[in-house]
Each structure stands twice: as C-alpha cells, then as structure tokens.
Amino acid sequence: MTLVAMPSxxxxxxxxxxxxxxxxxxxxxxxxxxVNTELIDLYWRLGGFITSRIASDGWGKATIISLAAxxxxxxxxxxxxxxxxxxxxxxFYETWRGDKKLSxxxxxxxxxxxxxxxGKCKRPEEREFYLRLAxxxxxxxxxxxxQIDSALFERVALSPAKLSAPLRELHPQAADAxxxxxxxxxxxxxxxxxxADLHRRLLAKLRDFxxxxxxxxxxxxxxxxxxxxxxxxxLFYHRGLQCLVAFDLKIKRFEPEHLGKMEFYLEAxxxxxxxxxxxxxxGVLLCxxxxxxxxxxxxxxxxxxxxxxxxxxxxxxxxxLQRKLHEFYQLALPERTPRNRRKPNKx
Numbered sequence: 001m002t003l004v005a006m007p008s009x010x011x012x013x014x015x016x017x018x019x020x021x022x023x024x025x026x027x028x029x030x031x032x033x034x035v036n037t038e039l040i041d042l043y044w045r046l047g048g049f050i051t052s053r054i055a056s057d058g059w060g061k062a063t064i065i066s067l068a069a070x071x072x073x074x075x076x077x078x079x080x081x082x083x084x085x086x087x088x089x090x091x092f093y094e095t096w097r098g099d100k101k102l103s104x105x106x107x108x109x110x111x112x113x114x115x116x117x118x119g120k121c122k123r124p125e126e127r128e129f130y131l132r133l134a135x136x137x138x139x140x141x142x143x144x145x146x147q148i149d150s151a152l153f154e155r156v157a158l159s160p161a162k163l164s165a166p167l168r169e170l171h172p173q174a175a176d177a178x179x180x181x182x183x184x185x186x187x188x189x190x191x192x193x194x195x196a197d198l199h200r201r202l203l204a205k206l207r208d209f210x211x212x213x214x215x216x217x218x219x220x221x222x223x224x225x226x227x228x229x230x231x232x233x234x235l236f237y238h239r240g241l242q243c244l245v246a247f248d249l250k251i252k253r254f255e256p257e258h259l260g261k262m263e264f265y266l267e268a269x270x271x272x273x274x275x276x277x278x279x280x281x282x283g284v285l286l287c288x289x290x291x292x293x294x295x296x297x298x299x300x301x302x303x304x305x306x307x308x309x310x311x312x313x314x315x316x317x318x319x320x321l322q323r324k325l326h327e328f329y330q331l332a333l334p335e336r337t338p339r340n341r342r343k344p345n346k347x
Contacts, residue, residue, distance in 0.1 A: 179309060203219055234246070
C-alpha cells in the first residue's frame, strides 16, 4: 500500500493566505500614510498660528518656551511639542507658505524628512529638488540624508546626464531617471577593484544603488545571437519609462568602442527580449571615469538610446561643488536691478 503525503492546510491555502497578508499590509500602509498626513497638517497649522501670533501679539522665544511647558503639563502624552520643535513648525510654515503647489507635497513626507530638507538645504530650488525627488521615490530618512550629504543636487545641476539624441527623442523623461554620476561609496570597494567586485557588490546593494522605478530583471543576463552567447552585466525594467535598461560595467575610463558593444546589446534586447507593449530599450555604460568631450563625440552620431555615466567610490567635496554651483548661478542667473531701486540721476 502506497502512502500519499497530503499537503498541509497552510500550503493548500497559500494563495488565499497571501491575499489576506497583502490586505493587512496595504491597510497598515494606508493607516500610516493617513496618520502622517494628519500630523504634518497639524504642524503646518501650528506653524501658521505661531507666525500670526508673532506678528499680532509679539510672541517671542519666552512665550514659545511657556507654550511648550503648558502642553507638557496639560497633555503629558503629547510628544514632539518642545520649544525647539515649535520653532521648527514656524520655520516650516514660513518656508513653504508662498508655494501652494509644493506645500501639498509636504504631507507626503515624514516630519524627519521635512526637517532634513529644511535644515540641510539653503536654496529654494535645492529644497524643491529634494522635496520632489523624496516624494516621488518614497525615500526613507536614511536615503534622503545620504543623497543630501552626497551633494546630489549640486552634481545634477552642474553635470546633467548626457544622453544620445535617440534617447532624448524616444524617452523625453530619461533625463529625470538617470544621472551623469553615481555615488557608490556605500559599496566600500577596494582601490584596485575588479569588474567582478563592482558587479557583486552592486547586486548586494541594489536598493541603495537605484531608485524605486527600477525593477531588477537579471544579472549576467544571457543573450544569444547567431549561435554565440553573450551576457549583460545588469538588466532592469523601468516602470516609468516602460522599457528595459541594460547596464554595462567598466572599471576603467570610457572608450568609444564600448558604445558599439552596448548598441549591439540593445539591438538584441529589442529584437529578442522586449515585449510588444514595451518601449525601446536603454543602455547605460557605467565607467570609472570619462572624458566629457570624448563622450560628446561618441554620442553625437549614436543611433541607439544610450548614455555614459561614471561611478564615484568616495564622497565628493561638497564645498567645492557648492562653490561651483554658486558660480553657475551667477552666470546663468545674473543679478538683476531690483525694481524699487532708482537709477542715479545723470549729472
């Protein structure tokens, strides 16, 4: 007599159990989002109230200290209402009250993320940059702090991604999805690292390397053409651009012949891998260094949607970048004579 093993109750209902689990996790996420939205809205209203009292009744630091003590005494379970935090709420309100469009995004971020942007960003356009990006990519606090500390805004403003003409035409939004330079100091690569080292450590830290719209497809993804076998270092699918994205890793300086190999890979992907509803594939050559003039020449006549980027293994000199950015703004946005300033009378 043959005994047949019966599936356990849990395995028999695996699909149903997964559905229930997803319902719980979705409800929790919605509840957290609702609570966060209400909390940020409260901080916004308190900031506005304090601002109005400063203007009408002359409230100062002593009054705010008394208010914090009053809250603590009458509502001991209420946290986050110290005098320092109340002043931050006022700063929060005064910073964003003039921009209704952006103020709506504030409620999408945690208070910690809002404080990072408020405290670490000096320019209005820098604050807007991180606010939009952190909201879109749903960055946790650690990731937002890392991006600010690594001077992402300065690097993007000074060195926007260099795209081939077909890439700009086929994917007009690609400039927002890719960078000219990727900071990978978190990989802790040795000075004389190999492509295998870079590949392996990127795989282990994909979440820190790329943002949420990138879905991982495969590593050393196999491609066969004419009976020969090839492999892509990393293959992703970008949900926003609705296309495959191939990364080819180079631990040396970019050379023009690298682009020819990437164009071959993209042709193979579009012919044999890409689905009918997907848009043309994009290729990213990630190199240790690159000469911008060589890159410009190489991309000028490229027939494929590709870009060349470099990776940096150490944090950039943020002060130097900020100084360059200041020079950039002085050239791009020359100081204008204020309307209320009168011109001196001619003698």
